[in-house]
Amino acid sequence: MAQKRTIHSFFTPDPKKQRIATIADEDETPTYSSHNTYPFPIRDLSKSITKELTSLPARPGRPVNDQPELDLIYFEPFIPSYLAKDLFRFLRSELPFYRVEYSIKRFGVETQIRTPRYTTVFGLDHTSLFDDDNPSIILDARTHTRINIGEAYPRYSPRPIPQCLDALRKSTEAATNCKFNFCLVNYYATGSDSISFHSDDERFLGREPAIASFSLGAARDFLMKHKPVPPPPDGQTTVFKQLKLLLASGDMILMKGKTQANWLHSIPKRAGKSSQYGDGRINITFRRAMVKGGTDNYYNYNVGKGPVFRWDDTAREMKEWKPAPKASLERKPITHPKPEKDEPEKAD
Ligand SMILES: O=C(O)CCC(=O)C(=O)O
Numbered sequence: 001m002a003q004k005r006t007i008h009s010f011f012t013p014d015p016k017k018q019r020i021a022t023i024a025d026e027d028e029t030p031t032y033s034s035h036n037t038y039p040f041p042i043r044d045l046s047k048s049i050t051k052e053l054t055s056l057p058a059r060p061g062r063p064v065n066d067q068p069e070l071d072l073i074y075f076e077p078f079i080p081s082y083l084a085k086d087l088f089r090f091l092r093s094e095l096p097f098y099r100v101e102y103s104i105k106r107f108g109v110e111t112q113i114r115t116p117r118y119t120t121v122f123g124l125d126h127t128s129l130f131d132d133d134n135p136s137i138i139l140d141a142r143t144h145t146r147i148n149i150g151e152a153y154p155r156y157s158p159r160p161i162p163q164c165l166d167a168l169r170k171s172t173e174a175a176t177n178c179k180f181n182f183c184l185v186n187y188y189a190t191g192s193d194s195i196s197f198h199s200d201d202e203r204f205l206g207r208e209p210a211i212a213s214f215s216l217g218a219a220r221d222f223l224m225k226h227k228p229v230p231p232p233p234d235g236q237t238t239v240f241k242q243l244k245l246l247l248a249s250g251d252m253i254l255m256k257g258k259t260q261a262n263w264l265h266s267i268p269k270r271a272g273k274s275s276q277y278g279d280g281r282i283n284i285t286f287r288r289a290m291v292k293g294g295t296d297n298y299y300n301y302n303v304g305k306g307p308v309f310r311w312d313d314t315a316r317e318m319k320e321w322k323p324a325p326k327a328s329l330e331r332k333p334i335t336h337p338k339p340e341k342d343e344p345e346k347a348d
């Protein structure tokens with residue numbers, strides 16, 4: 001059910017409120033979303049920000065549908081800029097990222113592909129549910145009986161959407177009247193990171209999928225072009241215009257209807273000056289996968305089997321992240337079980 005919106009929610013909030021609603025509220029003890037599939041616990045948004053997300057979008061969306069089979073709603077912005085800036089920094093610091101490599105057959109030759117951006121993903125397809133009381137348990141969505149995760153999802157164990165992204169998912173669902181069970185995140189570290197022309201038209205998304213796509217951080221061009229069409233028998237060719245939208249921090253594009261079946265989109269590499277955020281940009285997409293194959297596909301291409309990366313605020317870049325080594329048995333003071341007074345609490 002869509003939440004009811006008040007008229008004032010369509011205006012940018014009053015600047016006084018901006019100071020109160022900070023992401024990491026100093027007076028609040030932080031809480032975390034934890035799960036056995038997460039490399040580390042993921043910090044939750046403060047209560048005030050979580051509440052503020054329920055009153056979005058900052059502006060109503062405008063339809064962009066002036067070309068054949070193009071069906072977009074453009075929220076400019078969905079998230080007001082002061083909040084988008086905090087959310088960008090928060091998510092960049094708190095989420096685990098991956099730089100996935102995989103191989104595909106290109107013209108019959110096995111080719112190694114390195115994804116030219118950092119990615120991460122959370123969610124579970126429509127056939128299953130995380131148990132609300134114990135998210136390490138997955139239930140069959142129809143019968144609500146426990147499923148064997150290793151049998152149903154043999155390659156990757158699904159990850160629940162952490163609170164910091166789930167709050168935005170709920171707000172997006174209320175604003176669009178669409179349902180989403182997946183959240184994919186891209187981090188473009190510099191202008192050299194990109195995504196090439198593609199459409200999100202996988203069968204596991206069902207017919208006419210709706211995809212909500214958020215931008216945070218540096219502005220980047222979003223290009224759209226129509227898929228090639230066979231020439232009609234009368235020889236007349238339709239001319240499609242290519243679209244170029246400069247996506248700014250806080251903007252959201254809802255792609256729906258026939259868009260994915262007929263149009264391609266990309267974020268090309270870009271040269272030139274950095275914005276106030278440096279070159280970093282986060283893209284968040286909410287989607288709805290219908291079958292188990294979709295879950296496997298999303299984890300395979302957005303998490304993979306490689307190392308975890310985490311933002312390092314001193315180095316100001318993503319660094320490979322490794323769990324802190326556990327104190328090994330040999331290092332435990334077996335002969336003197338009581339630690340010395342000035343021994344640090346943690347061995348590592
Ligand atoms: O970064 C973006 O705006 C687009 C990302 C995208 O198209 C995708 O992840 O499928």
Ligand SMILES: [Fe+2]
Pocket residue numbers: 198199200265
């Ligand atoms: Fe896409």
